[in-house]
Amino acid sequence: MKRSLAIQPSAPPGNSPETAEAAPKTLAEATYWRLRSDIVWGKLPPGSPLRSDELRAAYDVGISPLREALSRLAVEQLVTTVGQRGFRVAPITAADVLDVMETRLVIEREALTRSIKAGDLSWETNLVASFHSLSRLPIPHGPGNAAESWARHHRNFHMALLAACGSDWQLRLAGLLFDQAERYSMVRALKVSAPKLTRDTISEHKQILDAALARNSKAAVAALEKHYRATTKQVLAALQLSSAS
Amino acid sequence: MKRSLAIQPSAPPGNSPETAEAAPKTLAEATYWRLRSDIVWGKLPPGSPLRSDELRAAYDVGISPLREALSRLAVEQLVTTVGQRGFRVAPITAADVLDVMETRLVIEREALTRSIKAGDLSWETNLVASFHSLSRLPIPHGPGNAAESWARHHRNFHMALLAACGSDWQLRLAGLLFDQAERYSMVRALKVSAPKLTRDTISEHKQILDAALARNSKAAVAALEKHYRATTKQVLAALQLSSAS
DNA sequence: TCGCTCATTAATTTGGAAATTTTATATGAC
DNA sequence: GTCATATAAAATTTCCAAATTAATGAGCGA
Structure with missing residues (x-):
């Protein structure tokens, strides 16, 4: 008898209320x-x-x-x-991680700058809301539903930052690369024990938020770069650990 | 009887020698x-x-x-x-055209700069070769095999510019957006009569090439922007014409 | 005439069986 | 023992027919 897939596949979409995406029709x-x-x-x-x-x-x-x-x-x-x-x-390599993270920055620098310039009140409001729910969620240790929920809010916050950039393509590409990066972060979450994650991600996010609300795009971009580069460093470290094991 | 598709679909790949792509296996x-x-x-x-x-x-x-x-x-x-x-x-809208062209610039500015910095002799060689064959090909008027051949060489030249950037993702995204843009250019080629195309695209390309070979990234980026913005303008004009008809 | 319901038609979407290709195993020659 | 070849098994890929869903139009009443 063939061994079946070792995973518990995600359930068919009995749509969770927090994700308001278009329901799949096929x-x-x-x-x-x-x-x-x-x-x-x-x-x-x-x-x-x-x-x-x-x-x-x-x-x-x-x-x-x-x-x-x-x-x-x-x-x-x-x-x-x-x-x-x-x-x-798709397998994960160190070169991929670096490439994805740097390419995200190329796109998001531009998109964030535009978004800060063009964002209206509803953009601000949505941004503040996204940050709030993210900041009140406990940072999950190890995989599970809590981790997925946190990751979803994390994604929402980052996309909310760019939402007013006015370019559908930039949003789409940023989302695509975000999900690539998320996969790398999961490797980290799965392989590295929780205590090693000593970064204060909340404050990193808050710095981006504050600069964005102050309409200071230079500072916001700088904070974003700092945030991404810190993540990159951690993921690369975790990747080396896991390849050594 | 149902009317069949009005197009002559492209032939199965009896591979033309000029495209050295990996042969499809399925x-x-x-x-x-x-x-x-x-x-x-x-x-x-x-x-x-x-x-x-x-x-x-x-x-x-x-x-x-x-x-x-x-x-x-x-x-x-x-x-x-x-x-x-x-x-x-997918339909074409003016907003799409602008978005695609500006997003191409966001990516290609970075990729071209990196490529110029890192490119070695084989990069230069390939670049010169791509330009040469492009420049010797007659600019096609109206659709046909000649137009496709020209467009393919055009793509090769632009990708050769970026080839040494060291980022697979940037190359991939640039290629993706190039093909989107190509579709817009085809609208132009199909709908606008040839005499209206009075741009000297050869010289536009030569300016980019020369700056790249001189390792002057600022100038190369400027020439690239000029080239793309000129294309954008023409496409938008053609789009208005065709929507008016 | 207009709007509605309900059958009819046409299209997309899906499941599974047949065909093709790759991978693994066994056999034999050197 | 090693390599090459032939055979068998397993997997992917493709075709096609059944099921599902959307579009169309006729009939009917207001």
């Missing part, structure tokens, strides 16, 4: 989101193979929507696919 | 590239519906690889898909 789309979450939050670890039969059983869908979902994820570089040799979760 | 992949080309080069015009039966007949493939290809294109924003209402070629 099975393929739903499967895409479920797989995406499971990859981004590390349930499907980097490098692991994605065999159609196992996934079909685990997610309870046919082959067609499954392949469609995997194909989409391949375009986003969340999974890799080689010729007739199937799909696997 | 039908889905091949179909993806054929469709992509036909969308980017304007054979499938913006907004036109992509019905599975028609495409199946036109490209002579089954439904599964077709959907897989369309799904991938949807992630790239080259086609749109709504719930259970199928796929269509």
Whole structure:
């Protein structure tokens, strides 16, 4: 008997109230989101193979929507696919981490500057709200639902910063790269014991927030860079640890 | 009897010698590239519906690889898909044009600067070669094989500029946005009569090349911006013309 | 004439079986 | 023992038909 997939796949979307995304209208789309979450939050670890039969059983869908979902994820570089040799979760390398983080900065420097310049009251309000809920959530140690919830709020805050930039493409690319980076952070969360995380991320976020509200784009960009570079450093350290083990 | 698709779909890859891309190993992949080309080069015009039966007949493939290809294109924003209402070629709006062109600049400014800093002799060589073949190709008037060939060389030159930037993500995103922009340029080529194109694009490209070879990144970036902004202006003008007709 | 409901038609979407390709295993020659 | 070749097993990829969903239009009453 074949061993089935070792993961607990994420449930079909009985939509959690905190995420107000457009409900998927097709099975393929739903499967895409479920797989995406499971990859981004590390349930499907980097490098692991994605065999159609196992996934079909685990997610309870046919082959067609499954392949469609995997194909989409391949375009986003969340999974890799080689010729007739199937799909696997994209592996993580140190070079990738650096590249993604620096490229995020290239885009977000511009988007944040524009957003600060153009943001109106509703932008400010949403930003303050995003920060508040993020700051009141306990920083999770180790994987689990709390970690996912925190990560979602974290994403919301960062996207809220850029929301008023006026460029759909910049928002889209920033989101794409955010999710790539999230995957790296999950490696960190999974592999490194909690006590080592001694950064004060709340205050890092607050610095960005304050500068943004003060409409000081130079300071906001500087704070953002500091935040990202600190994350990069931690992830790289965790990656070395895990590759040594 | 149903009217079949009005286009002559691009041939299966009996690979033309000038494109040294990795040969597609699956039908889905091949179909993806054929469709992509036909969308980017304007054979499938913006907004036109992509019905599975028609495409199946036109490209002579089954439904599964077709959907897989369309799904991938949807992630790239080259086609749109709504719930259970199928796929269509993504429409073009003036706002899109501006957004894509400005976002290209955000990425390419950085990538070009890095490339100029890090480029070695083989980078220079490849760059010079790309420029040469581009400059000797007659600028095509109206659609056709010559137009596609020119566009391919044009793409090669622009990517050669960035090739040494050291960031896979920046290269990938630049390429993605290049193809988006190409679609807009095709609208221009299709709708505007040739005599109106009085720009000296060769000299625009030469200015970028010379600055790059002189390792003068400030000047190269300035020339690139000039080149893109001129293109943007023309595309926007053509778009207004065509929407007025 | 307009608006509504309900059947009819046309399209997309999905599941699974057949075909193809890769990977693993066994057999034999050197 | 090592390499090459042939065979078997496993996996991916594709085709196609059934199921589902949206679009269309006729009939009917106000």
